[in-house]
Amino acid sequence: MKDNVVLEMRNIHKYFPGVRALQNVDFTLCEGEIHALMGENGAGKSTLIKVLTGVYEKDEGQIFLKGKDKAVAIHSPQDAQKLGISTVYQEITLCPKLSVAENMYIGRLNGIGVNWRKLNKDADAILESLDIPAKATQQLGSCSLAVQQMVAIARAVDMDCKVLILDEPTSSLDEQEVAKLFKLMRDLKSRGVGIIFVTHFLDQVYEVCDKITVLRDGQLVGEYEIKDLPRVKLVAKMLGKELDDTTEIKDTSLVYDKEDAGKHVLEVEGLASVSGIKPFDFYINKGEVNGFTGLLGSGRSECVRAIFGADKVVSGTVKKDGKVIKINKPIDAMKNGIAYLPEDRKRDGIIGDLSVRENIILALQVLKGFFKPLSKAEANKFAEEYIKLLEIKTASADTPIKSLSGGNQQKAILARWLLTHPEYLILDEPTRGIDIGTKIDIQKLVLKLASEGMSITFISSETDEMLRTCSRLVVMRDRKVVGEVSGDDMNQSKIMSTIAGGESK
């Protein structure tokens, strides 16, 4: 082991029934280094992290830490913590009902008596030194998600961790919050902490990381200095093939050009819902892909939720094909040919314990009514058809959907809605947290569907992706529609300036 190496994992193997999740993976982390761990979903990133943090036991291989002569044994998260390995997960793993200080110290206090006053003081000092806007005695649940995440990091820092693992920490943060997090990461880096950063956002990797380790199908592809690996190459390494340049999808797309192309399929006037969005107008043409853009929390999802009837509508009218329709509940929208793929896949989308088939036919079944069940043969036919069409990777249609990877779950939910043959499809963050290959599949599918006459609203946090797929973007700020860009205006800087509130330069 070299002097500045804090962590070395050698020849790690991990088997699950029927799957070789990790094969002979090596990973090396140095002091004061931010090291990206990249790979598609199912490449083995999570498994490697879980082996390192003691959630899973490795089947073979050795883990070395700085200052320890022999390979260390990690059997539980506690073991990992004691060895100075801390993890901050995508889903915040703190207790929202306890105070900030309690969250920082619980589970690692010695002795019987606890001097809370001193702990609160210590906690405040740490929070201040890291520039985290939280008070020690505040209930954690009253902080924003970003702050909660930072508290988790503060906890790790105070535990004098040598290795900090950040597992998709940015997926629920907006840009400002991400910037704060990066500042914090750089700060820790200068203190000599080795950081493993797992993310799907390529931009972020190039912004903060020093090195990249790429995994694919449970195997090590390689470790690279960031300057030696331009984006395109990174994506190619992750996918294991040279990728047809991602920016070109749009050009290959077909355009819907029947005579009713300019017709408004859906028109919305002064719609507002209990979620607090300001009344907004909106329309969508037949065969058009448009999008809502804006910062996180600007009300993008709330707009489409209002259209779909998922949030209670308080004012406004919705017209479909020129006729006023009433949408009080999602079922009303569904009956009018509107489909909605929700933002939170786990909460609003999948029903984890049901099979892929049952998840796929669900919306169609609801539309038909539960007293007219689909026959087994029909259900099977539909499921098989869409599994093939969308290339859903599943062992069989009977597999519980929760055992699929995120991207494939998303495809199955998409299949659910496509099966109802909607005229208007709303996709809210359909590509969040899924790998780049599937992302491109979904983007291509969106363009194909539109070319066949479906109207689609596509919402994504990644502006690049929106620019590639949408022909018109509605811009939002502070729960209000503030503008619209289309045609030649559609570029990053114009969108940014509209969001920021100024006119374009």
Add this chain to the structure above:
Amino acid sequence: MAFLKKSMGAAKKSKMTDTNLLLTITIVVFVAMYLAAVLFLGEGFLKPQAFFNMLNQNAALIIVSCGMTLVMITGGIDISVGGVVALVSMSCAVHLDHNGGSILEAVLLALGIGLAFGLIQGFLVAYLEIQPFIVTLAGMFFARGMTTIVNATQFNVAHEGFVKLKDTRIIMPEIFGTLNKHGKFIPAYIEIGVVVAILVVVILFCVLRWSKTGRKFYAVGDNNQSALMLGINVKRTKFTAHVICGLLAGIGGFVYFLHVGSGSPSHASGMEMNAIAASIIGGTMLSGGVGNIVGALFGVLSLSTIKDIVSSMGFDEAWWTGITVAAMLCIFLIIQSIVTARKSSSVAKSDG
């Protein structure tokens, strides 16, 4: 319910924790209810002894509710406690009267039975990960069944030392005493069980509020996955909660026995439900992570007050008490859901 709104409004500003907010509401409701009873019903409620009697009658329930609250904070439930109380009082009665045992032996027997239930149920819940409801349901049937096996009929204990202990009255300061019709001074008193109950409340309160172990119960109930990641031994924490709850059921059983002085298979029937009701009224959430021992105390007192109010208003039948308690539970559950909703909406606001 204007006072309620007021107290909630005030709490909103000062950003109380869920636990403290619910506790405040409980205490305010209890005090208001008691004052209303004194004002409108006067007489009986006016005497300090009325209050002390409430404690005397409910000492056992307070102890049992403390255990229940603890288990509920960790996100579990224990419905065996009523059965354990019955089994303990019957076993002690038989031991004292039929076997001629000593009081010390009876106390140890009570503790032993409670501990045994806690250990076994805790093991099943924490380490074999069986639903606490199912485990303790089995525990409840077992305890009730065992009670009848130990002795099938009710009988009063005539053990000399025990009767003396049972009738021991701790005289309260003179100021609480009253004069009777003949002008004779009657001092106010509490029973030994009340002292035990108050000790239990104080000790548990301190443990839960300040100790490391205490805060772990909250963490586990809040989100046990997170608790695990924070380095807490979730299984052991759940196990401990059930053991303490069992032990408290044993202690509560003896205090109950000390109050009634008899053994009967029908003793303490429905006590587990009263304990759950008291915990909820006391601001403990069924979903775990929120709750307070002092709340359990006030929960029991509120329950008892409302029963007294109902019966002194002339609705003596048992169903009226049931209906009022149900109404009260409803109100508190609604308050809890408002508190939760308020929480999530305030978080959403700070996010947006």
